[in-house]
Amino acid sequence: MSSPAVPRTGSAPTSHVEQLVSLACLAPSVHNTQPWRWRYDDGLLTLRADLARRLPVEDPRGRDLTLSCGAALHQLQFAARALGWTTDVQRLPPGQDETVLARVRVRRTGRAVVVPEDLELLHARRTDRRRFTAWPVPAHRLEDLCRLAAPWGVRAAAVNDDGARFRLELLANQALTALELDARRQAEQDRWVGRTGADGIPAALLPDEPDPLQARSRFRPGLLEDTRMVLHGGDRVIALGGDEDDVAGWLRSGEAMSALWLEATREGLSVVPMSQPTEVEATRREIGCSVLGGTFEPHVLLRVGWQAIGRGGLPRTPRRPLADVLEA
Ligand SMILES: Cc1cc2nc3c(=O)[nH]c(=O)nc-3n(C[C@H](O)[C@H](O)[C@H](O)COP(=O)(O)O)c2cc1C
Known part of the structure; x- marks a missing residue:
């Protein structure tokens, strides 16, 4: 994704929020349901649980759904840091309906220092269900x-x-x-x-x-x-x-x-x-x-x-288009 000119301080422009949300949505989710919705308005990003994507039988209380949204919230913060933004996160803000899980302000406070290897990590993470080797994890x-x-x-x-x-x-x-x-x-x-x-x-x-x-x-x-x-x-x-x-x-x-x-x-x-x-x-x-x-x-x-050394990589699980999950 291209990165237009960015102010040295202040709220993130919409194009940068799109980039951050795309990276956040690489997060793992139960059965790859991607049960999240994002909205960007006036410098504030809101994360909502998408209850239509809950698993009513396996996950009636929404534990797995909320864990999945939590993973996306972390990836958003991680991606922001890797791209030189700071985030202020308010979890479960009071006075909102139950689907609102967090509000995040994304800001720049100085010159951005980008960490490419952290960005790569977001793309590299996978759920690899192939058999582990016998080497014990210390x-x-x-x-x-x-x-x-x-x-x-x-x-x-x-x-x-x-x-x-x-x-x-x-x-x-x-x-x-x-x-x-x-x-x-x-x-x-x-x-x-x-x-x-x-x-x-x-x-x-x-x-x-x-x-x-x-x-x-x-x-x-x-x-x-x-x-x-x-x-x-x-x-x-x-x-x-x-x-x-x-x-x-x-x-x-x-x-x-x-x-x-x-x-x-x-x-x-x-x-x-x-x-x-x-x-x-x-x-x-x-x-x-x-x-x-x-x-x-x-x-x-x-x-x-x-995983065994020399094993091939795995294809990525698909992700929903950004327009389906982000309103900006
Ligand atoms: C809350 C949660 C529960 C999950 N439970 C399982 C599970 O029981 N078994 C499994 O093989 N994968 C499980 N996964 C992994 C997801 O299937 C996986 O994250 C999703 O398919 C996306 O693939 P990726 O992690 O490779 O991006 C779970 C993931 C989350 C976030």
Whole structure:
């Protein structure tokens, strides 16, 4: 996108806001629903949840939807910084309807310093569901990633203990069985998978056959060729959450998830969210108690691991045209 002349100080012109929102919309979202709407008016950018894109069966309270919007809000701030803008974010501004998640003022306070590698990172981040290698992710790397959640007011814990990890796998399997046995859930998920338009998950990004060594997948097999040369076993799990299981917490957890995911991408680590265990309320509660020891309410789980060196890149999931998501 071309960058017209910009004042050294003051609010961002509309063309720059378009650039920022395009970058924000590269954020991950549940089933690639892209459940956000942006409006730019008088120097102020408003982020709204697009409730028509909520998953009423899998996500009745809008947790995944709000996490997705939180990720886009983080990417907006990250992109702004990379392009030399500063942002003032007001989350859940009072006196607005429930769909308004944040208002952001984008300003320039001096000469812009652009950070091209951060912009590249936004484009490079992917959900890569191919099997991780057996190389373990060192505990200190996970702890470093977890620390990135604190500035967002979010709790993060790496599930390192073998017993806790085992309980987590059992609970994740229970949640998958609940998904498989629930025809309405399955039908809702199927509507977003294998699509060819500007949203949903293309079959080309879903592994082509169930992998007996890999954690079970929530999705039916797709077309993504997954070499069976490397053994699974090196993945780790990070849980993100907060004191409450509410919109304010989900929004911040979405921001922290994005911060952590971008940093993991920078380090060559792969991240795949695993949200079905938190979508089933009984397993979400049980994870809070028996895996996290009651320390916080889990909002989402992230699998973290290494992809094999030399593997080809993945195509990008599609994004909706800017005109569909931004009113300026
Ligand atoms: C809140 C949330 C929950 C998600 N849950 C899952 C999941 O359970 N399994 C999965 O494979 N991907 C999951 N994803 C990843 C999305 O499918 C992915 O972000 C989307 O398809 C866009 O692709 P991209 O991340 O490569 O841009 C989730 C993403 C978000 C933000």
